[in-house]
Amino acid sequence: MIALWQSISPFLLPLYYVGIFFVVIQILLENRNPLKTHSYLLLLLLVPFVGLVIYLFFGQNHRKLKIMAKRRLINQAFGPEYIQDYLKNEQTEVHPQGHFDKLIRFLHKDLSPISLNNRVTVLHNGEEKFPAVMEAIENAKHHIHIEYYIFDNDSIGKPLAELLIKKAKQGVKVRMIVDGVGSLGLKKAFFKKMLSGGVQLKEYMPVLFPSFTSKINYRDHRKIIIVDGKIGFTGGINVDDRYINGGQNSLYWRDTHLKIEGEAVKTLQFLFFLNWQFVSQETIRATKQYFPEITNLGKHCIQINASGPELDLASIMDSFFIAITSAKNRIRISTPYFIPTESIIDAITTAAKSDVDVELMIPFDSDSRIVQAASFSFIKRLLQAGVKVYLYQRGFLHAKVIIIDDGFASVGTANMDYRSFDLNHEVNTYIYDDEVVGILQNQFDQDLQDSEKIDLNKWENRGIKQKLKESLCRLLAPLL
Structure with missing residues (x-):
């Protein structure tokens, strides 16, 4: 040799x-x-x-440029029709929490209309999410649209798949998108069964080389369900047994999801339509059955924002920056992966130095050692700026929540890292409502009870081997 x-x-x-x-x-x-x-x-x-x-x-x-060109054509073709015919612009009628006006205007220009006629239910963990999802799907009359990064054919995925087939046989239109990497475990038999059962199932950007898929770029990381254009589900919880606590999975999984009823569901529908046209080349005619009239349902004020590699602006990252810099009293962040851009970490540390109470919660144990090491490399700078950093220890913290003061919260699919900001398709819900924000505040307080606060002196006195590992992983942070 x-x-x-x-x-x-x-x-x-x-x-x-x-x-x-x-x-x-x-x-x-x-x-x-x-x-x-x-x-x-x-x-x-x-x-x-x-x-x-x-x-x-x-x-x-090269691949990104092709995606951008194709998706831009779809967005340009369908976006104006959606805005003109089905968007109820309530921006002039709604004035929640005056110091978030800049954020509201920014999102509105990014096809993220603000709407007031909504009812939001916060779902803690898979134990609360999946029964609500099954009930909504069981009651579907016209259509069910599903878009997931991870959909596993396990003890939670199988009954959900069976229910979708049942509804399709009843005449309900069922369309489903699964990501080619996140749902790589699905076998051909699953696709065949769903298709023969009447479910229109498409794979988002299938991969040719499974051995190289763990971090492949430009994935559909969204988790969206729309039922009859009136009920929507979105947040951090995929369809997988690991999200159900007390079941076969021994690791406790802490996550947050939302059930949305009302006007804001139209934006989720719009986003699904764009991705469906991309994966299927089928144009769905936008009728009132997909965008029904919503009357006197609730009073929760919402904007839904999406980002993706075909967009010129990293709108979720930019909206995080605007929200953080708008804070007057308190910022609370929960994220499983913390590899922030320089602008985001500057916004967080500047807020802390300006006497804003800033709390960051990340997992004590991550599912990626390299990502966790890179995340830990930022902690010293945060602590020195006055940020309170907590390591969640009960299990794996997967919730992606930002709470600003008492009147704003973000719940979504986007992590606070380069991949979510620049490479993946994500969707976040921005809530301007004291009641819903209060529920999320209470959950954050409960999670603090299962977390350990990091002490700056102890952190600085850790071994040189650990510090060097974190510094080396941080060099690769933009690629993680």
């Missing part, structure tokens, strides 16, 4: 260096975020051959 390498290396190494030269030129010409550019260059330097393979599989933007 050594002799073989010695004989071919004089020919391979020059080709490799030429290839690296052109890859570096390409990376520089793409004019990406400097942090991401530095990360790829560092990867090519430290692990030459492996770094090149990683870049070729995950770093190129």
Whole structure:
């Protein structure tokens, strides 16, 4: 083997260096975020051959450009029709919490209308979510639309799939999108069964090489259910047994989901329509059966915002920045993956230095050691700025919640990391209501009881080996 390498290396190494030269030129010409550019260059330097393979599989933007072009055409074709015919613009009628006006205006320009006629139910963990979902689907009359990152054919997924088939056979239109990476475990037999049962099932960007899918880019990370255009579900909980506590999974899973009834469901419907047209090439005619009239249902004020790789603006990240910088008294953040952009961490630390009470809760134990190490590398700076950081210890904290003062909260699918901000399709619900925010505040307080507050002195006195590991992982943070 050594002799073989010695004989071919004089020919391979020059080709490799030429290839690296052109890859570096390409990376520089793409004019990406400097942090991401530095990360790829560092990867090519430290692990030459492996770094090149990683870049070729995950770093190129050709695929993104194709996605952007196709999805933009769909958005431009359907967006104006939706706005003109089915959007009830309540912006002039609703004035919740005056210091969030800037956020409301920003989201409104991003096809995120504000609506007042809604009723929101906070669902804690899978134990509360899935019974509510099953009940709503059982009562469906016209259509059921489902879009999930993870849909597993397990003890929770099987009965849900059977119910969808049952409703399809009753004449209810059932459309379903599952992500090609998140739902990779679904077998061909599952797709065949659903399709033969009358469920229109599509896979979002199927993958060709399963061995390389754990972190592949541009995924549909949303969790959306729409029933008859009147009831919507969205939040952090996928369809998987791990989200049910007290069942087969021994790890306690802490998560937050929402049931939305009312005008805001139309935005979820709109988002589903865009993705359905992308995966199926089928244009659904927007009728009043999909966008029904909603009257006197509730008073909860909501905006629903989405982001994706085809959009020029990273709107969820930008909206997080605006919300955090709008805080007057308190900021509470719960997220499973904390790898913030420089603007987000600047907003958080500046708020803390301005006498805003800032609390951050992340898992003590993550499902990714590299991501957790990168997350821990930010903690010292947060503590020095006066941010209170807590490690959740009862199980795995998967809730993605931001609470600002007493009148604003965000619940959604987006983590506070580069992947959610820049690469994945996400959807978040922004709530301007003291009652709903109060419920989320109470849950945050309960979660604090299962968390340990980090002490700055103890944190600084940790071993050099752990600190070095975190610093090295942080260098790759823009790629995680």
